[in-house]
Amino acid sequence: MPTPHYGQPRYRAIAAELRQRIESGAIPPGTLLPTEGALTAEFRASRGTIRQAIAVLREEGLASTEHGRGTYAMPHARLPESGKPSDLETRKREVAANEELASLFGVEAGETLIEHESITRRDGRTEIVVRSYRIHQSRQ
Amino acid sequence: MPTPHYGQPRYRAIAAELRQRIESGAIPPGTLLPTEGALTAEFRASRGTIRQAIAVLREEGLASTEHGRGTYAMPHARLPESGKPSDLETRKREVAANEELASLFGVEAGETLIEHESITRRDGRTEIVVRSYRIHQSRQ
DNA sequence: AGAAATTTGTCCGTATGTATC
DNA sequence: AGATACATACGGACAAATTTC
Secondary structure, three states, X not given: OOOOOOXXXXXXXXXHHHHHHHHHOOOOOOOEOOOHHHHHHXXXXXXXXXXXXXXXXXHOOOEEEEOOOEEEEOOOOOOOOOOOOOOEEEEEEEEEOOHHHHHHHOXXXXXXXXXXXXXXXXXXXXXXXXXXXXXXXXXX | OOOOOOOOOHHHHHHXXXXXXXXXXXXXXXXXXXXXXXXXXXHOOOHHHHHHHHHHXXXXXXXXXXXXXXXXXXXXXXXXXXXXXXXXXXXXXXXXXXXXXXXXXXXXXXXXXEEEEEEXXXXXXXXXXXXXXXXXXXXX
């Protein structure tokens, strides 16, 4: 097969498709992407090209790969969402920093942190729980 | 040639050598690195491996590549640059489920969970800590 | 505990496209 | 236009980590 990459190269097109699946919630944070072999079959691309596409997502922070295990979708900055994936539940609350978190943020233990939690359920079972922590006030 | 990468993989060893040349001044900032072809000959490695090595340097900010031109050595500012490069640190560990998590997953408290943690730092400060939890056993 | 299967990591060689000199 | 240099893509082989049986 020749190698015509007019406009967008193949690996970027594939990366765009996978990015869309992650950001749309089709592949929830914490779950595994299809294997390189599966993607090779689906997109009819070589493994090298698939790996290049996944590398793009890794650099964007949208995916994380583990040797022998697979590639996980990572929690992404969620924009204001009105329509939700039916099996995703989120909430926000304030928590007091324990020693470990306080040390990470460089604050006193007991300081208030903002916790965001998202719970993904599949077939009625809890599949993944994601929690993020930020400093309360922060200037950003 | 087979593919024995005991200890350090080939591309990382090559990256280390090139990094040393840049930081030592052997390849001054602003000048071009040897071409991929030349490096292929020098290190007796395939072009793909050479490109992998250069990619490492690019991610470190030590090199910058231009299509059709070559790869430039960049001034190595080792000091914390303001802003952009947010640093991401990740780890995985096994934790015992507390009451709350156990209840979410429908297991006994004390059950083993897999925790993924990623810490984003910007300007030397911890910006956000994300933790995901899932059951230890088999996957979806 | 150990073997087999699965999945990602590394490396090679080759061919062709695209940008720069 | 021609030469040079990086970009993209394919296919194959073996290594290493993880999971499954």
